[in-house]
Amino acid sequence: MKRILVVTLLAAIAFGGVYAQKVACKIKGSDTCLPLSQKEAENYMKKNTGSAITVTGGGSGVGLSALMSGTTDIAQSSRKMKMDEKLKMQEAGKAFKEVIIAYDALAVIVNPSNKVSQLTREQLEGIYTGKITNWKDVGGADLKIIAYSRETSSGTYEFFKEHVLNKKNFAASALLMPATGAIVQSVSQTPGAIGYVGLAYVEKNVKALKVSYDKGKTYVTPNIENAKNKSYPVTRPLFFYYLNAVEKQVKPFVDFILSAEGQKIALAEGFVPLK
Numbered sequence: 001m002k003r004i005l006v007v008t009l010l011a012a013i014a015f016g017g018v019y020a021q022k023v024a025c026k027i028k029g030s031d032t033c034l035p036l037s038q039k040e041a042e043n044y045m046k047k048n049t050g051s052a053i054t055v056t057g058g059g060s061g062v063g064l065s066a067l068m069s070g071t072t073d074i075a076q077s078s079r080k081m082k083m084d085e086k087l088k089m090q091e092a093g094k095a096f097k098e099v100i101i102a103y104d105a106l107a108v109i110v111n112p113s114n115k116v117s118q119l120t121r122e123q124l125e126g127i128y129t130g131k132i133t134n135w136k137d138v139g140g141a142d143l144k145i146i147a148y149s150r151e152t153s154s155g156t157y158e159f160f161k162e163h164v165l166n167k168k169n170f171a172a173s174a175l176l177m178p179a180t181g182a183i184v185q186s187v188s189q190t191p192g193a194i195g196y197v198g199l200a201y202v203e204k205n206v207k208a209l210k211v212s213y214d215k216g217k218t219y220v221t222p223n224i225e226n227a228k229n230k231s232y233p234v235t236r237p238l239f240f241y242y243l244n245a246v247e248k249q250v251k252p253f254v255d256f257i258l259s260a261e262g263q264k265i266a267l268a269e270g271f272v273p274l275k
Contacts, residue, residue, distance in 0.1 A: 021252040023051045025073040029063015030155050031180040032104055032198035033076035033238050039269050040257050053253060057179060060155030067241055068092065073250055075241040078104065078198070079155035095244040101257050103272035105199040105227035106159065106234040109184070109206040111191050116140040118210035118219040121233075124164050127194060130171025135192065148183045148195035151176040159236055160196050199227070200270030227272045235272070 023044065027037050034057045041053040063075035064085055081089075081098065089096055108124060110116060116139055119127075126132035128147055136142045149170055150157040157176075161167060177183045183195040188205035195206075199222055202208050210219035213233040226232035240257075242250050256262050263273040 022048055023053060023250065023253045025053055025246070025250050025253065026071075027053065027055045027063075027074040027076055027240075028058060028066045028072040029076040030060045030078040030238070031057040031150070032078040032156055032200070033101070034180075035200045036102060036238070036266055036269050036271050037076055039265055040262055041253075043261075043265055044253055044256050048252075051253075059151065059153035060158070061153035064241065067096070067243070068094070073242060073246050074254075076101075077155050077239045077241060078236065079158045080237075080239065081241060096241055097244060097247065099240045099242075099254055099258070100237045100274065101240050101254075102238050102263070102266040102274060103227060104236055104238050105222045105224070105232050105272065106156065106164075106196055106236065107199050107202050107208040107222040108194065108196050108211060109187050109202060109208050110194050111187055111189075112205065112207045113191050114140060114207065116209070117207070118212065120212040120216050121164060122215065124211070125166060125168060128160075128165055128170055128174060129168050130173055133173075143192045146190055146193045147171065147174045148186050148193055149174045149176050150180065150183065150196075151178055156180070156196065156198065163234060163236075164196075198270075199224070199272075202270070224267065224270070224272055238271070 034055065037055045041055050045051045045053060060077035060079050063072060063077055064081060066072035067075035068088060116135060119138060123132065123138050127145055132138060133145055134142065135145055180197050180201050183197055184201050184203060184206055187193040187195045208222050210221050211234060212219045220226050220232045222232055227235045240254060267273050
């Protein structure tokens, strides 16, 4: 389920400040970044009459492709731009900027009825590569594991594969979902399900698991505090990419996100601020 925000404010609202400038731009890409970009855009447009900022998801790869094709002004991404993507940009003569807008903790979620509350990285690798197929093998009920994943265009998919699966391939049985919200919905409705989502997507209808990266010696809960102090092992930066040619057009909004006010919004939305 893609969430789309298109808001144009026509009525003047009496706000001042250094970011008082009309901005008209399109933002596309990472579903992880979507709630953050939406809320930042809402707040910016309330402060800056006549601004029109459109935010859509679809995945990091989709956003970066749109940046290349010129159909978006900003690509939001939950992974760094790949070398082949950078080369394509260079070959096309398109100089670009990379900006970290916040950090995210990647949470592993299960159905609330599942009595399993923690897993090691090795167990997660086993589940998602198809070696572990029943919850009883990791301390749960005798129940088939149904693994949900983002699709291959997702930066979260790429990050999970690299940092949790140690670059091993997902099992063919993993169900690839087009959007993060679809994973949350499926896990909430399926007793044997497991998925992974950005921390901002963790809701009461799913249960986030503690994760261990030291073979079960310590398990850490995914939350803002543990991500900030770096005790939670699965954290990552979130990016905006835009062309140098449109910097004047988009920079007031980017600066707003990076400001103390913008980072306060990030924290309120379930993201880890830069400081």
